Amino acid sequence: MVKEERLQVIIDTLEKDNKVRLDQLSSLLNVSEDTVRRDIKELDTQGLLRAVRGGAIVRSPSPQHYREREKYNQQHKQAIAAKALQFLKDGQVVFFDGGTSVVALAAALPKDLKITIITNSFPVANILEDHPSAEVIFAGGKLHKTAFTTMGQETVDTFRKVRADICMLGICSLHHSMGITSMIYEDAQLNNTMISQAQKTIALSALEKINTVEPYYVCPVTDVDVIITETEPDNAALDAYRHLGIEVV
Template identity: 50%
Template sequence: MLKEERFQQIINQLNLNHKVYLDQLSNLLKVSVDTIRRDIKELDLQGKLKAVRGGAIAHSSNPHNFIDRLDYDSEAKKSMAKKAIPLFHNGQTVIFDGGTSTLAIANMLPDDLHLTVATNSFPVVTILKERKNINVLFAGGQLFSEAFVTVGYDTITFFKDLRADLCFLGICSLHAQHGVTAPNYEESKVKKVMTESSLQTVALATPQKLDTAEPYLVCTADKISTIITSNHDDKKLTPFHKLGIEVL
């Protein structure tokens, strides 16, 4: 079997199962474990998967560009937003990151809710700027146009000086062992500081984002207080239950 054919078989198995193991692929493709290990390393360098000990896991299938994500899985995001609303209480300081899931929550916040919202998201600010009961703090910095958020030193410093009650984190990839990860380095650093500056972190993750990983670590799974998803019965959530994470 040619190397390109092995690559395609590995990707096919990954699409079916979200994860693959060296020994299983070795048996399936009739080549040595060392050959499979080299194949996975090369596919990782190509950005096709995430190599981990003993095999590989998939990247998230969700689009990364904010505009492409706006209408993607919109009903699931509305469902998650409804579950998030009871977590809000008057007087809280809350961090919203730049995800489309957090934007869905911003759209759904009750008019009589008194909050301070800190965010680096231009779309979130646009939604909340007319809300008289919400004090909006916007993090300056360099524009990351793909996500319509600010990133960089000034953004990180802003969130380091904050002490928030909750952080609502839009998730690109979430894995029980590999934690919350992101495809962009600068954005991952901002998200990391957001979690460190909050008493509790709420991860907003549609089912297809579970058991996937990207190159840059945001935080380990045990730093998450609550996972909000559109299907709380998904078997991929079992490892998070075992970690004591609340799942809504």
């Protein structure tokens, strides 16, 4: 089997199973594990998968720039936001990160909800500037120009000084064994702080981001209390998370 055929088999197998192992592919392709490892590295460089120890898994499919992400799968984000509203009550202090599902949640907040929101997201702050009942605290810091958020030590320090009731976390990638990961190093560090400072963390994630991974580690998936997707909670793709004791909505 020539190299191009091997690469296509790896991609096809990954699309079917969401993950591949070196030993599995070595047997399937009748080549050494070193050859498979080189093939996976090449596909990782092309952005077609994420190489991990012992194999590879699917990368998060969503675009990176905020302008593209805000238009991507809007109906799914609105469905996720509608489900998330049930967790918000008067008097709460809530972290909102910069995920576009969280932006959709900000847009869906009832006008009579008396809540304090701490965010590093310019779109969230912009949406809530006219909200009659929500108090907004904006975490300053260095502007990340593709995420439309602030990042860096100043931003982290703002969240570290607060004990929130809930952290609403827009998910880049979530995997039952690899944990929550991000495409941006500073974003991963900030999300870790937000989670550690909240009594409950609610992950807002499109189903296509489930069982994917990105380079920068945030935390184990068991640090999340609730996962909200656009699909029915009994979807088989979410079984592993229910088995870990995470509420799936």
